[in-house]
Amino acid sequence: MKPNIHPDYQLVAFHDTSVDKYFIVGSTIKTDRTIELDGNTYPYFPIDVSSASHPFYTGKQKLVASDGRVAQFNRRFKNLASKKG
Template sequence: MKQGIHPDYQKVVFMDSATGAKFLAGSTLTSDETVDYEGETYPLVRVEVSSDSHPFYTGKQKFAAADGRIERFNKKYGLSSKK
């Protein structure tokens, strides 16, 4: 790798703003905020959505339409699945 062109890689605590869940991960992000996590002080980066609050991972998905894409296409263009 070319020296001097890559950002510093460090451990950062990410905090889900919706649930308050925190997790430690390596990142190139920096922050002015710090937090004590498991006895160490790390930079804190706040995120709006993480696996702790995302509907896919929590199982609280909302379905916008009951019928699928094929049925909507057929309804829009006048095709019927019944014969």
């Protein structure tokens, strides 16, 4: 690897502000803010959505089964084929 071309990789405290949960993750993000967690100081970055608050990961999202465009077309016009003749 070439020296001095890669960004600094460090542990960063991401804060999901919607559920007030912190994640310590390795990242190359740059931030001027810091926070102390568990006796260690980390760069701090607030986020709006994470796996702790997103409906898909929390199980609050409902999956809706929807037919494709072709199935909708066939269902809508299935009687036209039988009227020919």
